[in-house]
Amino acid sequence: MTCRLFENELSSYLDGELPAARAARLEAHLQTCPHCQREMEALSGISARIRAASSNLQVSQDFDQRVLRAVGSYRVTTRRRRARPLTKPLLVLAVILLALLGLIRHYFQRPVRPPVPAPQPAAAGYVPAPQGAPMLPQRDR
Amino acid sequence: MEEAAGPRVLSQDAYLASATDEELVAACVDGTPEAFRELLSRYRKSALNLAYQMLGNGEDAEDAAQEAFVRVFQAVPRFRGQAAFSTWLYRIVTNLCLARMRRRRGDVDLETLGEPKAADSPSQQVTEGLLTRQVLQEMSPTLRAVLLLRVEGGLSYREMAEALGVPLGTVRSRLSKARIQFRKLWRQFSQSEAS
Numbered sequence: 001m002t003c004r005l006f007e008n009e010l011s012s013y014l015d016g017e018l019p020a021a022r023a024a025r026l027e028a029h030l031q032t033c034p035h036c037q038r039e040m041e042a043l044s045g046i047s048a049r050i051r052a053a054s055s056n057l058q059v060s061q062d063f064d065q066r067v068l069r070a071v072g073s074y075r076v077t078t079r080r081r082r083a084r085p086l087t088k089p090l091l092v093l094a095v096i097l098l099a100l101l102g103l104i105r106h107y108f109q110r111p112v113r114p115p116v117p118a119p120q121p122a123a124a125g126y127v128p129a130p131q132g133a134p135m136l137p138q139r140d141r
Numbered sequence: 142m143e144e145a146a147g148p149r150v151l152s153q154d155a156y157l158a159s160a161t162d163e164e165l166v167a168a169c170v171d172g173t174p175e176a177f178r179e180l181l182s183r184y185r186k187s188a189l190n191l192a193y194q195m196l197g198n199g200e201d202a203e204d205a206a207q208e209a210f211v212r213v214f215q216a217v218p219r220f221r222g223q224a225a226f227s228t229w230l231y232r233i234v235t236n237l238c239l240a241r242m243r244r245r246r247g248d249v250d251l252e253t254l255g256e257p258k259a260a261d262s263p264s265q266q267v268t269e270g271l272l273t274r275q276v277l278q279e280m281s282p283t284l285r286a287v288l289l290l291r292v293e294g295g296l297s298y299r300e301m302a303e304a305l306g307v308p309l310g311t312v313r314s315r316l317s318k319a320r321i322q323f324r325k326l327w328r329q330f331s332q333s334e335a336s
Binding site: 007008009010011012015017042043046047049050051052053054056057059060063064066067068070071 | 288
């Protein structure tokens, strides 16, 4: 295996992500190769440099507030912490009860209609005109 | 008088502080806003660091990190927990940063790099910090993303493969290329600084 092939494995080795057998071969190579040792040193410093570059970065004080405001969670939280007023559920209950009472009242207090008289048999002297008989013209009064 | 021995009841804050990420995600889904606040408190710094190193600008980084948390909040009911919460969050941060970089077409130079709000730092450290950010900005976005997910996010190769939606072998080779490119650019910029 040439140095170039080992170089490609240095990164995975540094991260502890190289399979054991390949790691053992690389370690053996590192013992005898100053070039790869230098490469290894150079690559291992990169993570530290990157972390150092962001270590002084400070989060704005209102970062959380801005996120929470954006998701609407901030208001929910403060609302939850207050005692929940009972006004709203009681009002809803009252409206439902009133509606029920109204319905019951409407049902039981419907005006009693007088009984409809049964149809009387036709008067004795009246004989209905047979079907198809000509209608008599109405006289003007 | 002896106190009656009973189960110790944790306050909500203590419970949330000791909960795992998965438990906090579940609590978020159940509508506990404090669980989201705890996740925010755990990951705000690392999300911001990742965004900052990706974008090289403090203001943009804060915007991207905030947008990422908002997206997390909105999408948390659909989060199935196949990946770790951190992997998911870093993927969102990375994608948002890549989208921002595409929009501004990578026209970042040293003058436009926002200074981090740093406490008094030794000048050497400031110079190295600037150089690091300059190098990162010069790197190809995909290589930068994989390097930062590893260094800032602390993701394993498998987690990075999930976050970036690429095979494990691609992560391995990209990371190797990223380190080699970083070292090459570092040398280049160090020499030009010195001359």
